[in-house]
Amino acid sequence: MKIKPMARHGATGGSVLIDLHCDTLSKLVNSGYSLRRNPFHFDVDRALEAGVTAQFLALFSHNQDDNAVLRAILQQIACFRANLSGPVKARAIAGYEDLARARAGDEMALILHLEGADALGQDPGLWPLFHHMGVRSLGLTWNYNNAFAGGVLDPDPAGLTSAGQRLLNEMEAVGSILDLAHVGETSYYQALERYSPAVMVSHANARSICDHPRNLSDHQIMTLAEHGGIIGVNLVPDFVDTNNPNLNRLLDHIDYISSLVGVEHVALGSDFDGADELLLSGVEDYALLAAGLNGRGFTHQEVEAILHDNAAVFLSKVFAA
Ligand SMILES: [Zn+2]
Numbered sequence: 001m002k003i004k005p006m007a008r009h010g011a012t013g014g015s016v017l018i019d020l021h022c023d024t025l026s027k028l029v030n031s032g033y034s035l036r037r038n039p040f041h042f043d044v045d046r047a048l049e050a051g052v053t054a055q056f057l058a059l060f061s062h063n064q065d066d067n068a069v070l071r072a073i074l075q076q077i078a079c080f081r082a083n084l085s086g087p088v089k090a091r092a093i094a095g096y097e098d099l100a101r102a103r104a105g106d107e108m109a110l111i112l113h114l115e116g117a118d119a120l121g122q123d124p125g126l127w128p129l130f131h132h133m134g135v136r137s138l139g140l141t142w143n144y145n146n147a148f149a150g151g152v153l154d155p156d157p158a159g160l161t162s163a164g165q166r167l168l169n170e171m172e173a174v175g176s177i178l179d180l181a182h183v184g185e186t187s188y189y190q191a192l193e194r195y196s197p198a199v200m201v202s203h204a205n206a207r208s209i210c211d212h213p214r215n216l217s218d219h220q221i222m223t224l225a226e227h228g229g230i231i232g233v234n235l236v237p238d239f240v241d242t243n244n245p246n247l248n249r250l251l252d253h254i255d256y257i258s259s260l261v262g263v264e265h266v267a268l269g270s271d272f273d274g275a276d277e278l279l280l281s282g283v284e285d286y287a288l289l290a291a292g293l294n295g296r297g298f299t300h301q302e303v304e305a306i307l308h309d310n311a312a313v314f315l316s317k318v319f320a321a
Contacts, residue, residue, distance in 0.1 A: 015304060017308050018308050018312060041280075056202060059113065061073055062118075073119040099316070113138070115182070117147075124166040131176065138176055140167070148167050149183055149187035158186070158187065177197075180192070185220070203269030205234055206218075209253050210240055212239050221265075231266060247280075290307060
């Protein structure tokens with residue numbers, strides 16, 4: 001079933017958008033600011049104005065001590081809940097009905113994502129509890145090996161462990177979204193092979209255009225596409241171009257991935273508030289990307305697909321399953 005765009009017209013000239021990754025929650029904790037309005041890259045008011053209909057919000061903490069990670073993640077979940085109990089035109093998405101309710105109420109759909117399974121310690125059996133707390137998406141690792149899988153920046157990236165395999169089973173049982181951003185190559189292919197629902201790489205670009213380990217090789221992109229997955233292209237300058245990162249170079253990544261596997265596998269994963277400097281100064285500037293896509297010769301339908309429809313189809317698949 002396809003999710004129809006809302007009637008609302010954003011600052012992207014009528015286009016609506018879905019963004020697969022931002023890190024605003026970890027910045028919000030103890031900041032004194034709200035999810036609705038803040039000086040960071042992303043807030044709900046500006047995102048609604050820009051036409052964003054759904055946003056993944058990462059729960060993120062990096063620390064050697066898993067207990068410290070768990071506490072930080074719980075604080076971010078508490079912060080998320082506190083923000084949604086206030087006056088904000090947004091709704092936490094727990095299932096398919098919530099997507100429909102958000103559309104009907106012209107509210108932004110917010111999806112909680114755990115970026116790295118370190119908060120589970122060694123115990124995949126804790127995942128259903130995270131699901132119970134509203135977390136619907138999980139990235140197995142954040143850059144470094146953990147009890148479950150290998151990280152892409154680890155000096156010796158591990159493969160999927162037996163705990164990792166059990167974690168995939170737990171995720172599949174409750175209908176979670178698997179995100180393979182930040183995961184090392186061996187674990188990447190093993191997870192794709194073993195996870196039946198659709199998979200995303202929420203924020204990464206093409207390594208053939210910019211040779212960074214966080215970007216995906218052609219073979220990784222093709223394998224993801226064969227499994228019906230999507231890639232959220234990313235605004236971090238280091239992942240766009242080594243010498244001259246700019247919006248035009250980001251469009252080269254979109255062009256490249258589209259010609260390699262088809263435009264239906266391309267989506268957006270900004271990384272707002274995940275780095276100080278991005279190619280856009282904030283969510284309010286998404287109109288620049290929409291204009292750039294229009295200037296690149298993509299058809300109107302293709303532009304809508306990249307900005308919104310591909311991710312909407314993905315969400316309807318994973319939530320309807
Ligand atoms: Zn990340």
